[in-house]
Amino acid sequence: MPDPTDRRILRQLLADPEAPAAELAARAGVTPASLWRRLEKLRASGVLKAIEQRIDWRALGWEVEVSLRFTLDKTEPRAFDEFLAAARRVPEVTEIQTFLGSVDLRLSVIARDMAHWQSVYRERILTLPHVADSDALMLVSTIKDSTEVSL
Amino acid sequence: MTQIDETDQAILRHLARDATLSAAAIGRSLGIAQPAIWRRIRRLTDAGVLAGRRVVLDNAALGFGVTVFLGIRLATKGRTSLEDFERAVTAIPEVQVVQHVLGQFDYRLRITARDISDFERILRRRIMTLPGVGQVEANVMLSEERRPGPLGQDKAG
Numbered sequence: 001m002p003d004p005t006d007r008r009i010l011r012q013l014l015a016d017p018e019a020p021a022a023e024l025a026a027r028a029g030v031t032p033a034s035l036w037r038r039l040e041k042l043r044a045s046g047v048l049k050a051i052e053q054r055i056d057w058r059a060l061g062w063e064v065e066v067s068l069r070f071t072l073d074k075t076e077p078r079a080f081d082e083f084l085a086a087a088r089r090v091p092e093v094t095e096i097q098t099f100l101g102s103v104d105l106r107l108s109v110i111a112r113d114m115a116h117w118q119s120v121y122r123e124r125i126l127t128l129p130h131v132a133d134s135d136a137l138m139l140v141s142t143i144k145d146s147t148e149v150s151l
Numbered sequence: 152m153t154q155i156d157e158t159d160q161a162i163l164r165h166l167a168r169d170a171t172l173s174a175a176a177i178g179r180s181l182g183i184a185q186p187a188i189w190r191r192i193r194r195l196t197d198a199g200v201l202a203g204r205r206v207v208l209d210n211a212a213l214g215f216g217v218t219v220f221l222g223i224r225l226a227t228k229g230r231t232s233l234e235d236f237e238r239a240v241t242a243i244p245e246v247q248v249v250q251h252v253l254g255q256f257d258y259r260l261r262i263t264a265r266d267i268s269d270f271e272r273i274l275r276r277r278i279m280t281l282p283g284v285g286q287v288e289a290n291v292m293l294s295e296e297r298r299p300g301p302l303g304q305d306k307a308g
Contacts, residue, residue: 017204049207053166056202061152067259094300101290137252137259144241144249147206149215149263
């Protein structure tokens with residue numbers, strides 16, 4: 001279990017993930033060696049799962065992002081597994097979540113433009129198995145995107 | 152728009168998994184000299200392709216066992232109501248993600264809470280009291296995976 005010092009380190013890391021290690025150590029009130037040791041331990045125990053690089057798809061020419069929400073045909077016991085396996089094979093899918101609620105699954109799907117979106121939707125999304133219902137939310141803008149929690 | 156080749160894609164695949172990898176480590180993995188990797192990372196950074204780091208924690212291990220996605224429809228629309236709503240919703244610490252969308256809802260939110268009763272408190276005291284909020288739909292997240300997207304898969308081996 002992470003102790004108060006670990007939490008302090010994680011809080012500083014969340015607040016400024018780009019900060020150099022020495023800076024982070026100073027803010028958390030630990031030595032750089034201790035910071036390194038603790039981060040390694042947090043990684044090994046799985047508390048710190050990853051420090052990922054965000055990719056700005058729009059800068060690479062992927063202008064369209066859609067949040068697709070699905071309900072599945074639950075009379076088919078393998079519906080979830082088969083849907084997930086098929087969704088993982090769609091290269092334009094960047095996120096997959098499963099839910100308890102009125103929606104069973106959500107995919108984030110990106111496309112270069114609206115014409116490309118239309119072909120992705122027709123050829124790769126409408127062909128996903130066991131879909132009972134779906135709806136689409138087209139992204140206009142991201143106002144906040146953090147992974148912060150109140151540690 | 153920035154054009155990228157297969158080597159850039161491979162670099163992005165590495166960094167998307169671990170942003171702390173050094174140019175030397177990526178170079179070793181791809182069999183390319185470190186200065187060449189460094190120059191490419193510099194170019195991708197300048198082009199705005201590398202959009203900052205995302206720290207991914209095991210929220211459950213830290214006492215935040217519940218993640219909920221909300222769809223929110225505003226009851227009143229207009230420029231000021233959007234701005235008021237956005238200002239208020241981004242200030243809520245438990246709200247991690249706010250996206251303005253087109254479709255059945257106007258906004259989608261991602262919320263982390265300690266448990267279901269903590270979520271209920273956030274929903275009642277903070278979300279339902281937001282300016283202009285109308286219909287709200289909540290779905291509790293069970294699992295999540297991020298995909299490399301169109302960067303493609305690593306070659307076998």
